[in-house]
Amino acid sequence: MIVWTIANQKGGVGKTTSTISLGGLLADRGHRVLLVDTDPHASLSYYFGIESEDLELSVYDLFVQVSTKEQIMQSLCPTQYKNIDILPATMGLATLDRSLGAKGGMGLVLKKAIAQLEGEYDFVLMDCPPILGVLMVNALAASHRIIVPVQTEFLALKGLDRMMKTLDIMQGEQQEPFTYTIVPTMFDKRTKASLLAYRKLQEIYGDTVWQGVIPIDTNFRNASLAQKVPSDFMASSRGVFAYRNLLDYLISQEQKKVEP
Amino acid sequence: MVDPKKHSALAASKKLMQNYLSELLTEEQPVADAPKSVEPAQKEKLDKLLQQASVAHHIDEEKLDAITSTKSEDGSALKQIEQVTNEEPVKEPTIEPILATAKSSAELKTETLKSYREGRFQAMFFDVAGLQIAVPLISLGGIHNVDKINSLMGKPDWFKGVMLHREEKINVVDTAKWVMPEKCSEQLLDSLNYQYIIMLNNSVWGLMAENLIDTVTLEQEDVKWLSDTNKRPWLAGLVKDRMCALVDVDAMIAMLNEGDNVQPE
The missing domain is CATH 2.40.50.180 (CheA-289, Domain 4)
Incomplete structure (x- = not known):
């Protein structure tokens, strides 16, 4: 089971879109996929038509009680795609930082919960809130690879700098080194600013930046309106094409990790 | 040349972040296993928390973050709750009445920063x-x-x-x-x-x-x-x-x- 976390401390950079697009493509390839929504805004959950406030169990419950595998399985919601399940978020998650503070070991709750699902899924993709707190720390600590979407514009580069500092500090607490991939998103080839920001990204972060770009594509918005994963909504769109290339790259990187 | 004051504030901010992440990513010992007297490991933890408290105080002076802390009266244990925000700094903390909670029979003196009375x-x-x-x-x-x-x-x-x-x-x-x-x-x-x-x-x-x-x-x-x-x-x-x-x-x-x-x- 491979766990990827999609994170950036800046909002609106394409985290949820990346989670859904990659999840959809993995499912298309026959993998069993679990999407974990750790954002109190629950956008990922709403995308699949889940009214999270009506649920009896959610990610929130993992934090307030020690959960068995059966209880975690009960928290999962099926989607219209047979290979995609979702662990939904609720608004109550917004209170966790306040109620838990920096309570010892609370950054490892998701890691332990996900470990119990070994064998049930091939890939787990976690969508993070755009705030550094107990939820993001949990998602980062649980992941094998961190995917950092970055909008190709200069303000977003500043946000990325902050995210990289967080990873750097957190690295000291981790046994395994973080593996991360920076993904340039919302690339608009008509604007010079996009191109300059993309070049700057490569200049500063070198090999950790994926060489491709995710372009601006209105099909992402239309897919969300239709509550379909982009590859199901319009498989031939340029956005889906780009995510397909990204997925190929990410999987090749995972294969490199396990090669002797 | 780096302004020493700014450098010190940045170092304190980084230290605070390290402590925060360290706490989150370090398992707590079960209460039943905890020694009754102050053993070296416990002392180390208390020292660490006390260090955090001093860092927190420094940060407050630098008006970087908002921090609230709760400390038991008898000093037998120390519990710290840190609320680190990037929002505007708050002014004077308001001393709240002494409250009793179900978590502790001891009275707790709680300092609450009413940060919502200033800024967003x-x-x-x-x-x-x-x-x-x-x-x-x-x-x-x-x-x-x-x-x-x-x-x-x-x-x-x-x-x-x-x-x-x-x-x-x-x-x-x-x-x-x-x-x-x-x-x-x-x-x-x-x-x-x-x-x-x-x-x-x-x-x-x-x-x-x-x-x-x-x-x-x-x-x-x-x-x-x-x-x-x-x-x-x-x-x-x-x-x-x-x-x-x-x-x-x-x-x-x-x-x-x-x-x-x-x-x-």
Whole structure:
């Protein structure tokens, strides 16, 4: 089971879109996929038509009680795609930082919960809130690879700098080194600013930046309106094409990790 | 050349972040295994926490972050709650009344920074009988689903009863009866469908809610702040565009702690 976390401390950079697009493509390839929504805004959950406030169990419950595998399985919601399940978020998650503070070991709750699902899924993709707190720390600590979407514009580069500092500090607490991939998103080839920001990204972060770009594509918005994963909504769109290339790259990187 | 003051503030900020992440990513020892006397490991942990406290103090001086701390009176244990935000710095901390909580029989002196009285703040909205009520997110202790509530004899009408949650007792307040007792007809009470308990800060008190609506970032000017709090000390103000009550959580806890004779009006 491979766990990827999609994170950036800046909002609106394409985290949820990346989670859904990659999840959809993995499912298309026959993998069993679990999407974990750790954002109190629950956008990922709403995308699949889940009214999270009506649920009896959610990610929130993992934090307030020690959960068995059966209880975690009960928290999962099926989607219209047979290979995609979702662990939904609720608004109550917004209170966790306040109620838990920096309570010892609370950054490892998701890691332990996900470990119990070994064998049930091939890939787990976690969508993070755009705030550094107990939820993001949990998602980062649980992941094998961190995917950092970055909008190709200069303000977003500043946000990325902050995210990289967080990873750097957190690295000291981790046994395994973080593996991360920076993904340039919302690339608009008509604007010079996009191109300059993309070049700057490569200049500063070198090999950790994926060489491709995710372009601006209105099909992402239309897919969300239709509550379909982009590859199901319009498989031939340029956005889906780009995510397909990204997925190929990410999987090749995972294969490199396990090669002797 | 790097400004030494700025460098020191950045180092303190990084140290604070390291401590925060370290706490989150380090397992706590089960209470049963903890030695009764102060063993080296425990001392080390206390020292670490004390170090954090000194870092926190430094940060406060530098007006970088807002930090609240809770410390037991007898000094036998130290619990620190840090709230690190990137929002505007707060001014003077307000000393709140001494409160007793279910988590500790000792009295706790709580310092609460009412950061929502300055700059932007987030509030969560819920509703009861069609009335929207807002609670500053920083004063929210948690949200629970309504479970079995045991009513107690001789308590006021608004005291719904006690609910057990993870072996802790929650004093449940019937929000409609507290907020609008004059409108609580039998018909209205029958129509209520309480689903959630909104916990007030770190207290044992929880307000019953029918629905959770949303969380919204508010500016100071979005609220009509009430200065005359004699009639309803728990009412901090009114959120203008929704015309709903914003709860002063600390004042409400103080009223509820005052005892059974305290009436909302």
